[in-house]
Amino acid sequence: MEIEIGRGKNGRRAYGFDDIAIVPSRRTRDPRDIDITWRWEFRGKEYAFPLPVLASAMDGVVDPAFAVTMGGLGGLAVLNLEGIQTRYEDPAPQLDAIASFGAEEATRKLQEIYAEPVKAELVTQRVKEIKAGGVLAAASLTPQNAPRYIEAALSGGLDILIIQGTVVSAEHVSSYDKPLDLNAFVRDLDIPCIIGGCCSYQGALHLMRTGAVGVLVGVGPGHACTSRRVLGIGVPQGTAIADAAAARMRHLDETGTYCHVIADGGMRTGGDLAKAIAVGADAVMIGSPLASAQEAPGRGYHWGMATFHPELPRGTRVRAGVKGTLADILTGPAHENDGTLNLCGGLRTSMSTCGYENLKAFQKAEVMVAPSMQSEGKTLQREQRVGMGT
Numbered sequence: 001m002e003i004e005i006g007r008g009k010n011g012r013r014a015y016g017f018d019d020i021a022i023v024p025s026r027r028t029r030d031p032r033d034i035d036i037t038w039r040w041e042f043r044g045k046e047y048a049f050p051l052p053v054l055a056s057a058m059d060g061v062v063d064p065a066f067a068v069t070m071g072g073l074g075g076l077a078v079l080n081l082e083g084i085q086t087r088y089e090d091p092a093p094q095l096d097a098i099a100s101f102g103a104e105e106a107t108r109k110l111q112e113i114y115a116e117p118v119k120a121e122l123v124t125q126r127v128k129e130i131k132a133g134g135v136l137a138a139a140s141l142t143p144q145n146a147p148r149y150i151e152a153a154l155s156g157g158l159d160i161l162i163i164q165g166t167v168v169s170a171e172h173v174s175s176y177d178k179p180l181d182l183n184a185f186v187r188d189l190d191i192p193c194i195i196g197g198c199c200s201y202q203g204a205l206h207l208m209r210t211g212a213v214g215v216l217v218g219v220g221p222g223h224a225c226t227s228r229r230v231l232g233i234g235v236p237q238g239t240a241i242a243d244a245a246a247a248r249m250r251h252l253d254e255t256g257t258y259c260h261v262i263a264d265g266g267m268r269t270g271g272d273l274a275k276a277i278a279v280g281a282d283a284v285m286i287g288s289p290l291a292s293a294q295e296a297p298g299r300g301y302h303w304g305m306a307t308f309h310p311e312l313p314r315g316t317r318v319r320a321g322v323k324g325t326l327a328d329i330l331t332g333p334a335h336e337n338d339g340t341l342n343l344c345g346g347l348r349t350s351m352s353t354c355g356y357e358n359l360k361a362f363q364k365a366e367v368m369v370a371p372s373m374q375s376e377g378k379t380l381q382r383e384q385r386v387g388m389g390t
Helices: 064-073 092-100 106-113 120-132 146-156 182-188 201-208 237-255 270-278 326-331 343-354 379-384
Strands: 002-006 009-012 020-023 038-042 045-049 053-055 076-080 138-141 160-164 193-198 214-217 260-264 283-286 301-303 317-319 366-369
Touching: 020 270, 020 343, 053 064, 064 076, 064 120, 064 326, 076 120, 092 106, 092 301, 106 317, 120 146, 138 146, 146 160, 182 193, 193 201, 193 260, 201 214, 201 237, 214 237, 237 260, 237 270, 270 283, 270 343, 326 343
Parallel strands: 053 076, 053 283, 076 138, 138 160, 160 193, 193 214, 214 260, 260 283
Antiparallel strands: 002 009, 020 366, 038 045, 301 317
């Protein structure tokens, strides 16, 4: 339904995770019977992840050691191949420095650290370090740098490529540079490719038509991202995911190929993960919740991929703290009641409470627009800053 913004402009109403609620069905299930495995195929090979969670390609979240740990738990961590791990042979001093910066100087100091160029040999080395841990190696490159570094990544044994930017389109136009032909690039790759971000039906559909196995949905919802203020762009995640899910069905009708929708950003709790799946996502990509893991390289801090942009920073460094081990955050047990630990346990329990046995079934769940969902009956929690009042 469109709302009149003014006489010359109408706009759709859009919804974020806090605006919606999942409605339990007539059936409940034993949580032990719930399957949250994320499965897909690429050229005859099956990929299966017991946890439908990707760790964002951000330097405060993923390094090779973190990727190995997360892979062992059943998820998939994505390494930023244009980040600090590929600019410095020993990134530890730089990570220590980033954690020491005052808030007022953090962005400028980050720009200085990231002025160091990416080194192709370190791209190969970091991918090899992940592979040496016995897990799949996934890593991200921006569209403009994918052709430059893909061979170095493949030499290290890269298994999955994520082509990622604030917004990625299949129809980039430039009168200055020759844009990457995503259709040809993805077609010629021997490994699966996931592309994003996008936040609209048409944007998602066009990325799906490149041959990507998945699209990342989310422009600006991340806790460390400021794109929505700096650029004024973005769509609340509930609506963005649902639109992309509709594009997925059209793509399936057109081609017979199911392209996965991955909700990217804006999630903090197990309930947020559940809402992302319920409105159409096949899996989720999260950053700041995992930046608070003991194994994360950010020393309790988290910053977005565009925080250090030399001309127009679109992110900030935020304090994530240290809440527990990566296992605590993903699979529990939880010792807090705010939903930020045992994220996958929260997802599993939501699915069992609503009666859905797997992720695809859960996408059929009824949802309601419920703006009072977060505040109804929670006066004491808000006053005392506990539970849902934190």
